[in-house]
Amino acid sequence: MPLGWHGRVKIKSTAQQEEEKRKEKEKKLKAFVSARDAVLKKRSAGEHDEEALQLTRQLLSSNPDFATLWNYRREVLLHLETLREKDEVQKLYESELHFIEACLKVNPKSYGCWHHRTWVNTRLPQPDWTRELGLCDRCLSLDERNFHCWDYRRVVVKASGVSVEQELQFTDRLIGSNFSNYSSWHYRSTLLPQLHPQPAPDSFHSHRVCEEQLLKEYELSHNAFFTDPNDQSAWFYYRWLLGREEMISCVYVSREGERVSVAFSKPVHSEGLMLVLDGQPQQVEWRSTHPRLRHSPVWLCDLPPGSISDMSNEHNLTIHWTEKHTHRDCALYTGCAESWCRDSATNLELFRSELSVEKSSVLQAELQSCNQLLELEPQNKWCLLTIILLMRALDPLGHEKETLAHFQTLKEVDPMRSTYYSDLCSKFLIENTILKMEYAEVRVFSLSNKNLTTLCHLDQLLFVTHINLSSNQLLRLPPHFAMLQCLEVLEADDNAIENLEGLYHLPKLEEVSLRNNRILFSKKSKCFIRNCFSGVKSQCLVWPCFKDSVFFIN
Amino acid sequence: MTATLFSPNTLLLDKHADYIAAYGSKKDDYEYTLSEYLRMSGIYWGLTVMDLMGQLSRMNREEIIEFIKSCQHDCGGISASTGHDPHLLYTLSAVQILSLYDSINVIDVDKVVDYVKGLQQEDGSFAGDKWGEIDTRFSFCAVATLALLGKLDVINMDKAVGFVLSCMNFDGGFGCRPGSESHAGQIYCCTGFLSITGQLHQVNADLLGWWLCERQLPSGGLNGRPEKLPDVCYSWWVLASLKIIGRIHWIDKAKLRSFILACQDEETGGFADRPGDMVDPFHTLFGVAGLSLLGDEQIKPVNPVFCMPEDVLQRIGLQPDLLN
Numbered sequence: 001m002p003l004g005w006h007g008r009v010k011i012k013s014t015a016q017q018e019e020e021k022r023k024e025k026e027k028k029l030k031a032f033v034s035a036r037d038a039v040l041k042k043r044s045a046g047e048h049d050e051e052a053l054q055l056t057r058q059l060l061s062s063n064p065d066f067a068t069l070w071n072y073r074r075e076v077l078l079h080l081e082t083l084r085e086k087d088e089v090q091k092l093y094e095s096e097l098h099f100i101e102a103c104l105k106v107n108p109k110s111y112g113c114w115h116h117r118t119w120v121n122t123r124l125p126q127p128d129w130t131r132e133l134g135l136c137d138r139c140l141s142l143d144e145r146n147f148h149c150w151d152y153r154r155v156v157v158k159a160s161g162v163s164v165e166q167e168l169q170f171t172d173r174l175i176g177s178n179f180s181n182y183s184s185w186h187y188r189s190t191l192l193p194q195l196h197p198q199p200a201p202d203s204f205h206s207h208r209v210c211e212e213q214l215l216k217e218y219e220l221s222h223n224a225f226f227t228d229p230n231d232q233s234a235w236f237y238y239r240w241l242l243g244r245e246e247m248i249s250c251v252y253v254s255r256e257g258e259r260v261s262v263a264f265s266k267p268v269h270s271e272g273l274m275l276v277l278d279g280q281p282q283q284v285e286w287r288s289t290h291p292r293l294r295h296s297p298v299w300l301c302d303l304p305p306g307s308i309s310d311m312s313n314e315h316n317l318t319i320h321w322t323e324k325h326t327h328r329d330c331a332l333y334t335g336c337a338e339s340w341c342r343d344s345a346t347n348l349e350l351f352r353s354e355l356s357v358e359k360s361s362v363l364q365a366e367l368q369s370c371n372q373l374l375e376l377e378p379q380n381k382w383c384l385l386t387i388i389l390l391m392r393a394l395d396p397l398g399h400e401k402e403t404l405a406h407f408q409t410l411k412e413v414d415p416m417r418s419t420y421y422s423d424l425c426s427k428f429l430i431e432n433t434i435l436k437m438e439y440a441e442v443r444v445f446s447l448s449n450k451n452l453t454t455l456c457h458l459d460q461l462l463f464v465t466h467i468n469l470s471s472n473q474l475l476r477l478p479p480h481f482a483m484l485q486c487l488e489v490l491e492a493d494d495n496a497i498e499n500l501e502g503l504y505h506l507p508k509l510e511e512v513s514l515r516n517n518r519i520l521f522s523k524k525s526k527c528f529i530r531n532c533f534s535g536v537k538s539q540c541l542v543w544p545c546f547k548d549s550v551f552f553i554n
Numbered sequence: 555m556t557a558t559l560f561s562p563n564t565l566l567l568d569k570h571a572d573y574i575a576a577y578g579s580k581k582d583d584y585e586y587t588l589s590e591y592l593r594m595s596g597i598y599w600g601l602t603v604m605d606l607m608g609q610l611s612r613m614n615r616e617e618i619i620e621f622i623k624s625c626q627h628d629c630g631g632i633s634a635s636t637g638h639d640p641h642l643l644y645t646l647s648a649v650q651i652l653s654l655y656d657s658i659n660v661i662d663v664d665k666v667v668d669y670v671k672g673l674q675q676e677d678g679s680f681a682g683d684k685w686g687e688i689d690t691r692f693s694f695c696a697v698a699t700l701a702l703l704g705k706l707d708v709i710n711m712d713k714a715v716g717f718v719l720s721c722m723n724f725d726g727g728f729g730c731r732p733g734s735e736s737h738a739g740q741i742y743c744c745t746g747f748l749s750i751t752g753q754l755h756q757v758n759a760d761l762l763g764w765w766l767c768e769r770q771l772p773s774g775g776l777n778g779r780p781e782k783l784p785d786v787c788y789s790w791w792v793l794a795s796l797k798i799i800g801r802i803h804w805i806d807k808a809k810l811r812s813f814i815l816a817c818q819d820e821e822t823g824g825f826a827d828r829p830g831d832m833v834d835p836f837h838t839l840f841g842v843a844g845l846s847l848l849g850d851e852q853i854k855p856v857n858p859v860f861c862m863p864e865d866v867l868q869r870i871g872l873q874p875d876l877l878n
């Protein structure tokens with residue numbers, strides 16, 4: 001879009017002023033059209049001379065987005081190159097750089113200008129990268145958020161071999177001196193993995209940056225938002241520091257059907273999935289749980305008949321996920337019809353970063369500091385959200401009550417984002433329930449009456465047989481619900497569910513209760529429901545419009 | 555600029571239709587002439603917003619189609635206007651216009667496909683034209699053009715996807731090139747790209763959705779990245795991205811609607827970037843398209859990936875995946 005179409009204030013003026021403006025514009029227009037026509041005529045005639053440079057110079061100074069003129073200029077320059085000696089070519093392009101800089105002064109955000117400068121440096125016999133870096137420094141000192149300039153700087157740094165350390169120091173200076181420094185924090189996030197990489201690809205680590213450096217980054221960003229608690233850039237960066245990586249969530253094996261199910265924390269492709277049974281790689285065909293999911297968080301396969309059907313045999317399964325160099329083992333013991341692998345350590349890795357003692361104490365100190373800041377700024381939403389994230393990193397179950405209270409405050413101080421906070425809170429409640437389940441070794445997932453607005457981490461519920469989601473604010477059972485391969489009973493009364501797509505083909509489902517929802521009844525939906533439950537042995541469906549009566553299919 | 559007591563708070567569709575219908579009829583208008591370098595996109599903005607308002611018939615179909623024909627070059631690429639050079643940006647706009655008019659075959663489609671294919675680089679990225687500027691905007695232009703023509707299979711898809719993913723940042727957003735800062739316009743292009751290529755699962759929807767919903771300022775308007783001013787065009791770039799990744803409910807819709815409506819000019823029709831500024835067709839399209847995404851029933855449903863009426867895409871048979 002034309003840059004000139006932003007920030008033009010509409011000013012009321014008198015009839016006389018309007019007439020003057022109109023005359024002025026008419027004059028300008030005439031001049032522009034005349035120059036434009038002259039240039040395009042010359043180009044059509046194939047003229048690549050000094051006059052062409054003059055005419056395009058005149059027009060481009062005030063119309064740097066007129067891209068075709070830059071193209072013509074490049075054609076002229078390339079032609080002149082063939083006619084001149086090397087030192088003259090150097091002068092020609094240096095003069096071009098002066099011209100571009102003059103254009104940039106008028107318009108520092110023109111894609112055309114910056115690209116042309118990049119191009120000129122590919123033609124210069126001897127580019128002067130120091131000068132180019134100086135230009136970037138000056139430009140960024142005027143506008144630290146000019147992304148054109150940052151991108152150009154990256155080109156200069158790459159071409160001239162400026163060190164990553166030097167650039168990191170540059171970001172230190174900018175972050176220290178400026179208010180609006182998101183671009184610097186961003187640049188930092190790209191430099192760190194180059195300078196302080198994670199030693200080996202490891203499923204336990206959440207970052208491509210080594211822990212020692214990460215801990216330093218906490219301090220850096222902490223200082224920034226303590227200096228100015230409304231400096232949102234530092235809070236965004238901090239959240240990144242607390243992040244985590246994806247991995248295999250769960251493996252479930254059943255002798256009945258000789259089926260293996262593998263769940264991931266995010267949708268993946270089945271390429272790169274390898275199954276090893278008792279030391280022998282298996283040739284299996286993986287399928288996802290819902291035909292619409294080409295990339296699925298859960299993949300299923302059937303072992304060759306007789307592989308694990310005999311209850312008197314013990315088996316060891318390993319799933320390898322070659323893409324992330326990670327794997328999960330699952331042991332199927334004698335006398336056991338099924339098995340799954342998830343342990344508390346795994347869970348904690350999933351829901352927060354793996355914590356070394358050092359990192360744990362750093363985060364504890366961070367939490368204390370943020371709590372102090374909150375006393376000074378009780379309405380600061382960045383602080384509230386960060387405290388929640390820190391608590392989750394340290395002890396999600398221990399801090400559950402406080403977390404819920406903080407979410408309540410967040411929705412009050414930042415009401416525009418209350419649906420975001422409701423969804424995030426739902427996610428954390430689901431995570432906590434999953435954590436509690438593991439300690440109790442049960443297969444029942446119960447989260448009724450918790451203001452749940454969304455469902456997630458269904459990949460963690462692969463082996464669950466009973467789910468109770470009653471009295472929440474769910475709008476649907478999403479397609480990923482089809483992951484719940486062991487589900488026998490679903491209670492979801494008193495929600496706002498409109499869409500039942502997730503009930504597709506749950507092989508073990510026997511009982512469903514959906515009173516008080518918003519399911520729309522049509523022939524189509526009844527057919528859909530019938531198809532959902534086809535293939536299931538016996539079903540008992542409690543259907544809202546029939547009140548307390550029971551509705552059988554088949 | 556903040557909305558005043560006298561800012562519009564109802565949708566003035568008829569005024570906007572009149573504004574667009576008249577725009578460009580005065581060929582000696584200063585702003586109009588100076589924006590010739592993007593004329594093809596300007597026509598796409600005008601036609602799309604008229605179609606969304608059910609007023610496409612007021613535009614001069616024959617004149618526009620002839621104009622497009624005159625803008626296709628020997629290499630297959632299409633320029634913004636006669637006498638200008640071809641570029642991916644205007645090639646997409648032209649194909650979008652011809653799709654609206656169901657007249658794609660007035661140009662040489664095979665040559666367009668060749669042109670687009672020829673702009674893919676070794677690393678999977680796309681240049682905007684033969685002069686080599688690389689930008690994820692052009693990755694979007696390339697796949698959107700080919701999708702509308704039913705020819706996505708001609709490019710190296712894996713590499714194209716790989717390049718776009720290499721532009722994903724710490725905050726879940728996307729920039730112009732690897733290492734570039736996240737920006738709502740680029741995020742729209744990249745999520746649109748990933749939708750068309752069936753790779754939306756690669757997006758961290760919760761993280762990006764948070765970054766996007768933080769674009770909403772106290773005025774209700776949206777900015778394009780942290781610490782910037784709100785602008786009605788971000789009602790499109792941000793909102794469409796949120797729709798594509800299934801997180802549009804994280805925006806305060808009522809407040810955004812008020813902001814967009816306040817950007818209307820009651821006198822002239824059209825929308826400006828923010829209340830009180832001068833209007834133009836670009837902001838008019840994105841204001842109306844944003845309102846459509848927010849559910850305004852007076853406007854036709856708009857497709858968040860292509861920024862075209864849904865009924866046009868249904869006719870073509872294009873229904874790119876969105877996250878839920």
